[in-house]
Amino acid sequence: MAAPGFYVTTAIPFVNARPHLGFALEIVQADVLARHRRLRGDEVRFLTGTDDNSLKNVQAAEAEGVPVRQLVERNAEAFAALRGPLSLSFDDFIRTSSDPRHRPGVERLWRACAAGGDLYRRRYEGLYCVGCEQFYGPDELSRGRCPEHGTRPQQVAEENWFFRLSRYQDRLYGLIADGELRVEPAARRNEVLAFVAGGLEDFSVSRSRARARGWGIPVPDDPTQVVYVWWDALGNYITALDYGAGGAAYGHWWAGGARRVHLIGKGILRFHAVYWPAMLLSAGEPPPTHLLVHDYLTVEGHKLSKSNGNVVDPVALVERFGADTVRWWLLREVPRLGDADFTVGRLVTRANADLSGGFGNLVNRVVGMIHRYRGGQPSVVRHPAPGTERLVQTCERVPRLVDEALSKGDFRRATAAVWSIVDKANRCIETVRPWKLAGEGAAAAERLDAVLGVLLSACRVLAAELTPFLPDAAARIAAQCAGQELARGADSPRQVSRETARQAGSGSAPLPPATPLFARIVQED
Ligand SMILES: [Zn+2]
Numbered sequence: 001m002a003a004p005g006f007y008v009t010t011a012i013p014f015v016n017a018r019p020h021l022g023f024a025l026e027i028v029q030a031d032v033l034a035r036h037r038r039l040r041g042d043e044v045r046f047l048t049g050t051d052d053n054s055l056k057n058v059q060a061a062e063a064e065g066v067p068v069r070q071l072v073e074r075n076a077e078a079f080a081a082l083r084g085p086l087s088l089s090f091d092d093f094i095r096t097s098s099d100p101r102h103r104p105g106v107e108r109l110w111r112a113c114a115a116g117g118d119l120y121r122r123r124y125e126g127l128y129c130v131g132c133e134q135f136y137g138p139d140e141l142s143r144g145r146c147p148e149h150g151t152r153p154q155q156v157a158e159e160n161w162f163f164r165l166s167r168y169q170d171r172l173y174g175l176i177a178d179g180e181l182r183v184e185p186a187a188r189r190n191e192v193l194a195f196v197a198g199g200l201e202d203f204s205v206s207r208s209r210a211r212a213r214g215w216g217i218p219v220p221d222d223p224t225q226v227v228y229v230w231w232d233a234l235g236n237y238i239t240a241l242d243y244g245a246g247g248a249a250y251g252h253w254w255a256g257g258a259r260r261v262h263l264i265g266k267g268i269l270r271f272h273a274v275y276w277p278a279m280l281l282s283a284g285e286p287p288p289t290h291l292l293v294h295d296y297l298t299v300e301g302h303k304l305s306k307s308n309g310n311v312v313d314p315v316a317l318v319e320r321f322g323a324d325t326v327r328w329w330l331l332r333e334v335p336r337l338g339d340a341d342f343t344v345g346r347l348v349t350r351a352n353a354d355l356s357g358g359f360g361n362l363v364n365r366v367v368g369m370i371h372r373y374r375g376g377q378p379s380v381v382r383h384p385a386p387g388t389e390r391l392v393q394t395c396e397r398v399p400r401l402v403d404e405a406l407s408k409g410d411f412r413r414a415t416a417a418v419w420s421i422v423d424k425a426n427r428c429i430e431t432v433r434p435w436k437l438a439g440e441g442a443a444a445a446e447r448l449d450a451v452l453g454v455l456l457s458a459c460r461v462l463a464a465e466l467t468p469f470l471p472d473a474a475a476r477i478a479a480q481c482a483g484q485e486l487a488r489g490a491d492s493p494r495q496v497s498r499e500t501a502r503q504a505g506s507g508s509a510p511l512p513p514a515t516p517l518f519a520r521i522v523q524e525d
Contacts, residue, residue, distance in 0.1 A: 004042055004043075004257070004258065004259065005042065005043045005044075005045070005252065005253055005256070005257070005258030005259065006033075006034075006037040006042045006043065006044045006045075006258060006259050006261070007044075007045050007047070007241075007253045007254065007258050007259065007260050007261065008030050008033050008034050008037075008044070008045075008046050008047070008261045008262075008263065009030065009046075009047045009048065009237050009261070009262050009263065010023075010026050010027050010030045010047075010048045010263050010264075011026065011262070011263070011264045011265065011268060011272075012048070012049045012050050012051040012094070012096065012233055012236050013050060013051060013079065014050075014051050014054045014056050014057060015050045015051065015052060015054075015057055015071075015072050015075035015076050015079065016054070016056045016057050016059070016060035016071075016075070017060065017075065018075055018078045018313065019078055019079050019082055019313075019314060019315075020304055020312060020313070020314070021297055021299070021304060021312040021313075021314050021317070021330075021342060022265070022296060022297050022304050023079075023314075024082065024086060024314035024326070024330065025294060025297060025330045025334060026263050026264075026265065026294060027048055027082060027086065027088060027090075028086060028088070028327050028330050028331065029263055029292070029294065029330075029331070029409070029411055030046060030048065030090075030263045031046070031086070031087070031088045031089055031090070031468075032331065032406070032411060032414075032468045032469055033261065033263075033292075033406060033409075033468075034046035034089055034090070034091075035089055035467065035468035035471065036402070036403075036406055036468040038089075039464075039467060039468060040403075043258075044091075045091050045092065045253050046089060046090045046091050046092070047090065047091065047092045047093075047094065047236075047237070047240050048079075048088075048090045048092075048093055048094075049079075049092075049093050049094035049095055049096070049099075049236055049240065050072075050075070050076040050079050050080075050094075050095050050096065051096055051229065051232075051233040051236075052072045052076065052095055052096045052097030052098070053096050053097055053215060053216040053217060053226075053227075053229050053232050053233070054133055054229045054233075055130050055133060055207075055211075055212060055215075055229065056130055056131065056133065057071060057072055057215070058212070058213050058215050059130065068213075068215050069097070072095075072097055073098075076095050080093050081315070082314065082315065085314070085315045085318040085319070085323060086314060086318065086323055086326070086327065087323045087327065087471050087472055089471075092240055094236050094239070094240040096232060096233060096236055096239075099239075099240070101239050101240060101242055101244060101245070102217075102235070102236065102239045102240075102244075103217050103239075103244070104239075104244025104245060105235055105238060105239025105242075105243040105244030106217050106227055106231070106232050106235045106239060106244075107217070107220050107244065108243060108244050109231075109235050109238070109239075109243070109279065109283055110219065110220050110227065110231070111220055112282070112283035112284060112285075113163065113279060113282040113283050114220075116282045116283065116284070117164070118163055118164040118167065118282045119161050119162070119163060119164075119205070120161070120162055120164070121159060121160070121161055121162070122159065122160065122161075122162045122202075122204075123157070123158070123159045124156075124157070124158065124159070124160050124162070124204050125155070125156070125157040126155075126156060126157075126204075127141070127153035127154070127155060127156075128153050128154050128155075128156040129146040129148070129149060129151065129153040129154075130154070131146060131148060131149035131151060132146060132148050132149065132267075133228075133229050133230060134230065135153075135156075135203070135204065136153055141153070148267050156211075158207075158208045158211065159208075160204040160205070160206045160207065160208075160225065160228075161204070161205050161206040161219060161222070161225060162202045162203065162204055162205065163202060163203055163204075163205045163231075163275075163278070163279070163282070164202050164282075165200045165201065165202050165203055165274070165275065165278050166199075166200050166201060166202055167278075167282075168200065168277075168278040168281055168282070169196060169199065169200045171278075171281060172196050172200070172273075172274060172277060172278060172281075173193065173196045173197060175277060175287060176189060176192055176193055176196070176273065177193060180287075180289070181273070181277060181287050181288060181289060181290075181291065182289065182290045182291070183269075183273055183290075183291045183293065184290070184291070184292050184293065184408045184409045184410075185293065185336050185337050185408070185409075185410075187337055188266065188269055188273075188291075188293040191269065192269060192270070192273040192274065195270065195274065196274060200274065200278075203275065204228065205227070205228040205231045206219050206222075206225035206226060206227060206228055207225065207226055207228060207229075208224065208225060208226075209223065209224055209225060209226050212226045214226075216229065216232065217232055230271055230275065231279070234271060234272070234275065234276045234279065237254075237260075237262065237276075237288070238250060238254055238285070241253050241254050254285070254286065255285065255286060259289050259290060260286075260287075260288040260289045260290070261288070261289065261290040261291075261292065262288050262290070262291050262292070263292050263294070263409070264291060264292070264293055264294075265293070265294055265295070265296065266293050266294070266295050266296070267296075269291070269293055272288070272291050273291055276288070290409075292408075292409030293409075294334070294409075295334075295335070295337060295338055295339050295340070296339045297334070297339065297340055297341070297342050298339055298340070298341045298342070299312050299341070299342050299343070300341070300342075300343050301341060304342075312342065314326060317347070321347060321348070321351065321521060323472060324351075324355060324470045324472055324473045324518070325347060325348075325351040325355065325521070326347070327469065327470055328350065328351060328354060328355060328415075328469070328470060329342070329346070329347045329350050329351070330411075331411045331412070331414075331415050331469050332350060332354065332411075332412060332415045332416075332419075333346065333350060333412070334411070334412060335412055336408075336409070336410045336411075336412060336413070344523070345523070348521045348523050351518075351521055352520055352521055354419065354422075355473065355518040356516075356517075356518040356519065356520040356521075357520075358419065358422045359422060359462065359466070359473065359477065359517065359518065360516060360517040360518040362422050362425055362426060362459065362462075363459050363462075363477050363480055363481055363514075363517060364514045364515075364516065364517070365429065366425070366452070366455045366456055366458075366459050366481065367456075367459075367480055367481055367511055367513075367514040368514040369434055369435075369452060369455075370452055370456065370511055371511070371513060371514060372438075373434065373438045373448060373452065374449075374452065375510070376510040376511050376512075376513070377510050377511075378452075378453065378456055378510075378511060379448075379449035379450075379452050379453045379456075380449065380453060381449070381450050381453035381454060381457070382446070382449075382450065383446070383450055384450065385432070385447055385450035385451045385454060386432075386447075387428060387431045387432040387451070388428055388432065388450070388451055388454040388455075390424055390427070390428070391421075391424045391425055391427075391428040391454060391455075391458055392454060394420055394421055394424040394458075395421060395457065395458050395461045398417050398418060398420065398421060398461065398465055399461075399465060401413075401414070401417035402414045402417050402418065402465055405417060406468075411469075414469075415469060417465075418462065418465045418466055418469065421458055421461060421462045421465070422462070424458075425455060425458045425459075428451075428454070428455065428458075429455070432451050434448060434451055434452065434455075437451065456481055459477065459480075459481040460478070460481055460482055462477060463475075463477040463478040463481065463482070464478075473517065473518070476517050477517060479512070480511070480512065480514070480515065480517060481511060482511075
């Protein structure tokens, strides 16, 4: 039987500015899931892209005095270019203003909902935040201001198309309560359930063409209106699968039983947990299966946002500190729930403690001892060595812990599990004291062999488990502690699978000499 398909997406960001660290968090998380599932043998498709058809983009272009298309193209390039610096492995990148797959898909979804009787015209008046591209009820504002942007929404009155969201209240509630659509973490699931239980109102799904300055996708059969940018943007998850043309990819990755996983920030939960599944149900299509919701990053205590000018450029951080360092901070420090504060000081402290001081130091120590006591020749473990039991147990448990944590989108717990190998291995070395066994000569030779074998095997498990999180560092660790054997067996030079880690036999080719794997970062003021 074929392995189950795993389709994972990021939200597509507005491109009114260059990418910031908050989006790097989301796309790195998605990358970890994609790499992890590939290593587990699943068929994986990983999509990201840009939301080009927003009024925000129109306004940003007007402010700069450049054509919208030009601004959108320039910034979309910057998003696609995150791939190299952040070591990303996405399979597809969709741009909603220019990808030929997109518009036919949006139109098809629109017509399918119209055919179901869920679209109607109505005059509407309300408070609109262009930053969010959504209407707010007066009770949803905080002191008259948008809760996300802190700006005063505009009063907008026009005739629009509406979607009969109210029809789907019970089905949506059931879907989420039964876990058919899993929302993680539980606090976010409860938030959505409370929102749905509070009653759903129909929402406006088009804008006047004049207000949109003609930018966006025209409503099918109504050229006076353009499709609401959120409708348009949510559609990307299936238009990229060729839904518009009835392509095979759609049947395979969406309608055919694959897991359909969206990574999103908490601010757009309602769009993904309520509007999007309802649109799909209306069109007779299956909803997503998982929503993994992250909170926000702040930078030195301030909210990170493209609109407020406080940005941290992920590419500049990678140029200065390396992809491993930036990825590790995002994955190891950001909690499942609650905002995380980024500072360069925290990034450096974490990297020095965990990368050079943790992974690098352990691998160096182990490989160094194998060279010192065994001429670089990995030894064969014939008997369990006293003092190594807890490390052996940890190495056996970690793969399962990583799987569990990642199934819930808990990257901090997953990386903590990987880190526990380092912790247990260091304790094992302190307890067993291999240098003392070496001093006892032939009497302790077999025990020393066993201890070194267990430690080397722990380093190999570390390389395998670290691969989805830090593909570059994991490949270096693998090369250091398994030589050719592990690198050859890997799916690609960047990936070390659990299988190859286990199979890398002891007693094989000698290890390369121990070399530093991570430079310690010295911070200048
Ligand atoms: Zn807003």
